[in-house]
Amino acid sequence: MIDLSLFQQYGPALLRGLGMTIFCWLVGTVFAMALGFVMALVQRSVKAWPVQWLLRAYVEFIRGTPFLVQLFVLYYGGPMLGLRLDALPAGLLGLTIYGSPYFAEIFRAGLNAVPVGQIEAARAMGFPPGAIMRRVMIPVMLVSALPALVNFSIILTKETVILSMITVPEIMFETQTMMAETFAFAEATLVLALFFWIFVEAISRIGRRLERRATHYLLERS
């Protein structure tokens, strides 16, 4: 049977864990997207081979290794290189680094899919490059890239549990603590499953709304 009295004792900790998971996901996703976008821009505009080569090496390395390994390298290996981070900053930095190449790839493909003529129309009128990016390329790119962006953001929700391995007090960490102290596996699993189900569902809904907003002009009735 589910023992509800457990939640009286562990409720506050679990709630803090939920908050921490949401926080880590949000910060990690936003930073990873930002870094990925910059990477995509650099990949498009800086053709010098050392830059391209470095970028490729970074992408290959990050995509080729498990997130847990990256996190251990950062958290336990970092101090050897003079990078001494607490668990939370290390976790956020880890998520940023881990997510960035995937977002970069989504942005790269999206920007490449913007019809050249629409960019040329702006160039021919004398638009500054920043305005072309903000007013033409990003809005047009988002239409094709949004589903993939939402999809990878959802994948990142589940990667946040790995932060428990370096003692970030997120929901996995807190439920593990509860399990270790009470052996209440069923209750812990229930909390985890319910939470991630609701969390992911909420993000999907927000994503669908954003997609509708971004593409409303394709569907609107006149």
Add this chain to the structure above:
Amino acid sequence: MALTTTTNAASARLENVSKFYGEFQALKDVSLAIPPGKVTCLIGPSGSGKSTLLRCINFLEEYDRGGIWIDDRLIGYDAVGGRKMAPGRLREMRRDIGMVFQQFNLWPHMTALQNVAEGLERVKRLPRAQAQRIAAEALAKVGLGDKTGNHPSRLSGGQQQRVAIARAIAMQPRIMLFDEPTSALDPELVGEVLAVMKQLAAEGMTMVVVTHEMGFAAHVADRVAFMERGELVAAGTPAEIFGNPADARVRAFLQSYNDRNAFDVKAG
């Protein structure tokens, strides 16, 4: 600021312009004078370099040799054979050069009004309200005063192309480039776009028009230039080019055009 008849139409001058795509020479020493306030049509078989030439005039394509002047300012380079022009100066020159594309190239996420207002806001840095007022005027001028709120996906091809023309003229360019503006249109929509272009021509806009509409070239152009294989083969008045072309290549091109477009009713 009203959209009035062009008073300061620019001229353009091309001298020995060459353009290479790798080994392939797309333009071979092309020289052409484009008089101010007049319509110059570029005709010729497809692949002859008409688009390339047109796109060199606003430096969307970078020519490799020779020079192109808008009035007396060289575009693209600091001097003939010199270094590339600073991006800011190129942008400044491009404000004066309107361009209309075969595929319209409207921005799909903006309404017709915003498509036209956008350049006024981002390039001329007008306040939004003023930009939209001018945009509405420009749209009214091309007969789309009632479609300002439509996105491109809710406009016919002919309407989209007229929005594109409005987008160009709202910037008050001094010369306009048209690259096959009616080639992507259903035949019944060609007329409305040509009508707007004729009106612009009548107002004294300098226009360079790549076209397969021989009727337009014959009746509206002041000058017609014929290109083949990257060379400018002949240039003259419509009467000279269409009436009695001296060059055999021009004759052959017009002959094949006539053969394709004649429709003799089968006897029987």
